[in-house]
Each structure stands twice: as structure tokens, then as C-alpha cells.
Amino acid sequence: MMYVFDVDNTLVASSFSMTDEMAALFKAFVGDHPYVLSSGSDLKKMKTQVPADILENAYALFPVMGGEMWVNGEMKYQRTFTWPEGLKSMLESQLEASDYEVRTGEHIQDRTTMVCFSTVGKAATPEERSAYVEYESIAQERTHIADQLRRAFPGLSITIGGQISIDISEEGNDKGQVLAVLRKEYKGPITFFGDKIYEGGNDYPLAVELEKETGNTIVKVQDWLQTRELMMSATRLVA
Numbered sequence: 001m002m003y004v005f006d007v008d009n010t011l012v013a014s015s016f017s018m019t020d021e022m023a024a025l026f027k028a029f030v031g032d033h034p035y036v037l038s039s040g041s042d043l044k045k046m047k048t049q050v051p052a053d054i055l056e057n058a059y060a061l062f063p064v065m066g067g068e069m070w071v072n073g074e075m076k077y078q079r080t081f082t083w084p085e086g087l088k089s090m091l092e093s094q095l096e097a098s099d100y101e102v103r104t105g106e107h108i109q110d111r112t113t114m115v116c117f118s119t120v121g122k123a124a125t126p127e128e129r130s131a132y133v134e135y136e137s138i139a140q141e142r143t144h145i146a147d148q149l150r151r152a153f154p155g156l157s158i159t160i161g162g163q164i165s166i167d168i169s170e171e172g173n174d175k176g177q178v179l180a181v182l183r184k185e186y187k188g189p190i191t192f193f194g195d196k197i198y199e200g201g202n203d204y205p206l207a208v209e210l211e212k213e214t215g216n217t218i219v220k221v222q223d224w225l226q227t228r229e230l231m232m233s234a235t236r237l238v239a
């Protein structure tokens with residue numbers, strides 16, 4: 001049996017690092033089972049959130065929605081996003097037109113496998129993120145921008161990601177692609193933990209692929225605290 005975990009909000013608080021207690025619990029829980037981490041963030045961000053030994057001992061890491069696969073510090077697979085004509089200028093004008101005044105930098109990130117857009121900017125601190133989330137809850141800025149992008153680029157997948165960004169990628173560049181890559185080598189049953197296993201959530205495409213097979217287990221969690229609870233009960237049973 002293999003474990004696959006989403007990272008943000010499933011193993012850690014969104015954008016925060018794994019607590020020491022959670023790291024110890026994680027290791028006790030996975031035991032000798034191979035495990036995979038699958039995140040919407042890039043590897044650089046993953047490294048700030050997950051302790052190095054947990055990353056090193058993983059069977060594989062799938063950052064950027066599975067657009068990359070890393071094994072033992074080496075990139076084994078990478079998907080490339082092709083910029084359609086007019087996308088960049090549309091993002092630039094959206095940025096200029098946004099009523100939200102705070103600009104922190106890294107607004108249009110080309111992550112090779114996908115593009116990440118944020119009016120407040122990916123360089124925002126946790127406080128700046130929270131302030132944007134509050135603004136967003138009323139202004140619905142990302143929903144409006146995403147609608148316009150979908151109309152202009154019907155061939156792209158446009159999703160609202162994390163707290164402050166819009167993820168732009170080619171159709172099929174979602175966590176669902178993780179399974180096909182894994183299945184080239186690993187044929188056993190998989191248990192998947194994710195916090196966004198609902199239609200439109202970024203863990204959903206992988207859950208859908210896993211459910212097409214028999215023998216896999218899907219674990220929907222509310223947040224990382226619930227994962228912590230589940231891991232605590234499971235390791236208590238073993239002990």
C-alpha cells in the first residue's frame with residue numbers, strides 16, 4: 001500500500017511549515033509504506049513547508065499539480081505550458097485594472113508547467129494574504145477575473161487556487177495526471193489524503209482517477225488538524 005498526500009491544508013496549515021509534532025506523527029503513521037506528496041506549489045515552496053528528511057524519503061514528489069515528478073532530488077518528468085497569444089497582455093491589464101491596491105511582487109509567475117496569477121502578488125506575507133482573503137470574500141475579484149479568462153481562453157483550465165491566486169494551465173494538467181505517472185511503476189493500492197476532494201477542488205481530479213480503479217482509499221479531510229487526529233488514532237492503535 002502506498003500513501004499519497006496533498007500538502008497545503010492536509011499536512012500543514014496553508015502556506016505554513018509542518019510542525020515538529022506533525023513531522024514525527026507523519027513518520028510514525030507512514031512507517032515502511034512508500035509515500036508521495038502532491039502539491040499545487042512548486043518544489044521550492046514544498047521545501048519550505050516539509051522537513052528535508054520527509055522529502056528525501058518520499059517515493060516521489062509531485063509539485064505544481066503533478067506537472068513535475070522528482071525522485072531523489074532529480075526531476076524525472078516535466079510538463080511545459082505553452083503561452084497562448086494574448087494571455088500575457090490580458091493578465092497585465094487585469095493587474096492594472098484591479099481595485100486592490102496592495103502589490104507585493106510576483107504577480108504573473110510562469111511555473112513552466114502552468115501560470116499562476118495574483119493581483120496582490122505571490123510575495124505577500126501571511127498578513128497580506130489574510131487581508132486579501134478578507135477583501136476577496138466581498139469583492140469576489142478572482143471569480144470575476146477567472147470568468148473573463150475562461151471566456152477568452154476556452155482551451156485552458158482556469159481555477160481559483162490557494163488564498164490569493166488563479167491557476168492557469170492546459171486541460172489535463174491537474175493532480176489527476178499523478179496517477180498515470182505513478183502507475184508506470186507502482187501497481188499496488190493507494191490511500192489518498194486531500195482537503196479539496198470536491199468538484200472544482202484541486203484534489204478532485206486525482207480522487208476521480210483513483211476511484212476508476214478498485215482497492216484504493218480516498219480520505220477527505222477538513223484541514224491538517226483532522227489529518228493529525230486521524231494519524232494520532234491510527235498510530236495509537238498500532239502502539
Ligand SMILES: [Mg+2]
Binds near residue numbers: 006008010196
Ligand atoms: Mg490542499
